[in-house]
Amino acid sequence: MGERPPRVEVYLRSLAPTDIRDTQERIVDRLRTLDDEGRIEGVDYTVCGECVCPSLQTAETDIAKLLLRRYESFEEWADSSDRELVGFEQRDTESLLTGTSVTGIVFPRLTLAEFRSGAVTFVAPSTNGTEQTSVSDRLDVY
Secondary structure (H helix, E strand, C coil): CCCCCCEEEEEECCCCCCCCHHHHHHHHHHHHHHHHCCCCCCEEEEECCCCECCCCHHHHCHHHHHHHHHHHHHHHHHHHCCCEECCCEEEEEECCCCCCEEEEEECCCEEEEEEECCEEEEEECEECCCCEECHHHHHCCC
16 A cells, blocks of 8 residues: 655745745645645645744744744754755844844745655755755645
8 A cells, every 4th residue: 555645734925926826826726636636635724924033922823833833843854854945034124113133934935845644754945955846846746
């Protein structure tokens, strides 16, 4: 008997990005088809916004906790898989009102995480140093 299909999580910075709307729509449609065909074992979507700042009170919200845990698990997966995450950034943001600066984690506009038995088995976009795998590329594997 073959391996069970993966469960997939998709992280979107926005539901209506102007420059990747067509790509985003195509990905959502492909995932729906893959799920209907049983080639993936469900898909969850999370809107992650512009960035999550671990040092702020908002980091205590459920969604921020989820995003921070996922980012940490993606980093661990990349380290153990000899891959590098692509499009994730740590960005310093300064408040125009207070002048204080905080560091936030920025997810790519579109991220796919694959899970089997509760463990991360792939994250896109990522690279092995020579080849980059986009979300679309990874969907072709299913």
